[in-house]
Amino acid sequence: MLPRVSATVAIPKPDLQQVFDNLRGSRLRLIGPTVVDGAIALGEIERTEQLPIGWSDEQQPGRYRAKHGAEKTYFAFNVGPHSWRRFLHPPRLTLFSAKANGKMTIEHDGEEPPRYAFIGVRACDLQAIAVQDRVLMNGSYRDPQYVARRSNAFILAVNCTKASSTCFCTSMQSGPRVTGAFDLAATELPDVFVLDVGSEAGSQVLEGTSWAPANAFDVGRATEAVQKAERQITREVRTDHLGSLLFEHLESPLWKEVSGRCLGCGNCTMVCPTCFCTTVVDTIDLSGRSERIRVWDSCYTTDFSHVHGGNIRPSLRARYRQWVTHKFAAWREQFGVSGCVGCGRCITWCPVGIDITEVLKAFRSTGVK
Amino acid sequence: MTSTALETVPATLRDPMLPRAAVIDAIKQETHDVGTFTLRLDEEPEPYAFRPGQFNMLYLPGFGEAAISISSDAEERDTIKHSIRFVGTVTMGLSRLRAGTEIGIRGPYGTAWPIEQARGRDLVLVGGGIGLAPLRPVIHHVLRHRDDFRKVTLLYGARSPGDLLYAESFEAWKQAGIDVHVTVDRSEDSWKGVVGVVPLLFYRIRIEPKETVIFTCGPEVMMHFVAYEALARRVPKESVWLSLERNMKCAIGVCGHCQYGPLFVCRDGPVISFARMEPYFNREEY
The missing domain is CATH 2.40.30.10 (Translation factors)
Structure with a gap:
């Protein structure tokens, strides 16, 4: 007997391993948070012990520290440097290989895209996946690799029960409570996981666990835990007319002021869960076989806007403006949603701690609106 | 094969x-x-x-x-x-x-020149340098269907006489009923024609603003002044069409490189009306 879709159930925390085993039994590769090089990153896992049990994190503009404590928590941290686009829209992907000696032969590697189960997708990141769906799956062209990876992915979402100082999901209406499409959404309590069942597949992976309908006490505690996270969020972005505000201030001196601190490293674009820009690298070996490899790109590189005769955006001011106006203004026109989900990664991982919420506030206060 | x-x-x-x-x-x-x-x-x-x-x-x-x-x-x-x-x-x-x-x-x-909009009206093609290349299919179309249009004018310029593209065809285009005006930025001894930047050729033609459609392709600064000259003659912004250039890697609107304001030039362009482009066009380093 399995729970119905949209039911709320509770499982003892150790039963999460049974869920993992069931997912692996369906030949899915589990990707989840795990401690790597002192940060909570995303990697391939098989057992719950590989989760950052007892780990938490501390995030501030330009600062990230993972800390180990005594409590046996599984998900008591916020988003780290990695996001799920690493797996749905990989940083490096061979498109095809070609051989040319007068005649041209194109070989398309027909390898099956991996099938994943994502463990611990936070509300902001679930929203980010929905944003990338619009870019790579629901547009006039579909990226076949993305479509395959995305449609096969199992999503075990996790509600945040704490917030970092850099979080602003409430402003971007993406969290901290998980909404949108998931298979299971978990809220971690000291003794149990309270699970919302979002799909048939989400129900099936509870096979063999000692699940029980969640009682009112558990549901109440779970709600309270998420509300606690919500109360911890201090950063704020006013989103009304934000796009037109930025487009009307393309020549504002603020761009120069802020970019004066920017190093142009592109970290914000690499950690951003919605950034999708790629470029293509061509290689050739001595046999004359060449490959086209798609790699993540960043609008902070000088090469990004290169046309014959030079770069469109040689100054850092212009490149910083490009990123911000794309994320908060152009994106809405292009895809009907904001390009920002309020995860706060760009604030945490900016080496000089540029805080996008402060930047947008500055535009708001100089703006006429 | x-x-x-x-x-x-x-x-x-x-x-x-x-x-x-x-x-x-x-x-x-x-x-x-x-x-x-x-x-x-x-x-x-x-x-x-x-x-x-x-x-x-x-x-x-x-x-x-x-x-x-x-x-x-x-x-x-x-x-x-x-x-x-x-x-x-x-x-x-x-x-x-x-x-x-x-x-x-x-x-x-990408998008195509709105030839339909020019049907039954005057068509002015304005090219600079290699910018004549994307206008060439329009010229082919005009040559096949000359009677679909009223006056057809080509304003074209390049850096030097040696840089003029399709120069051997100009005479044939004139014969076929296209009013061809050519200029160069820098003259040479053998050059008997006009010297000066392309937008100045507007002073050599007469425009009926409400009945004119303009297609232009060339360096951005040239198109900026083409739009300026057109608007000064009261041609509506909706009748001025640009062909833009940006770095392109995918051509299908998913690599991000060709963004220009809210546009993906590969998908929403390269051909776009000045009316749509104006808020973003020719802004410094945008």
């Missing part, structure tokens, strides 16, 4: 980044740094058709891809022509090829 693996892939799953093979039928040197490539495509996987103003991604293994506008007659189906300026890695690589060689091609991509 080629042993591509494409045929085995169902059309619905075909990767839009995969090129198909095309044979270079002929290469014609136009100027010292521009050559026109005539390409022949297999009927498979599907016959090729394009609309004037669109472009293709041309692929040279090991070098990469370049976005190149199509210069041939859209009603001529068996071959397509690309006038290519040899300035970048890929185009320099292409410049070293000979007829008979195969290259990769994907396309056509």
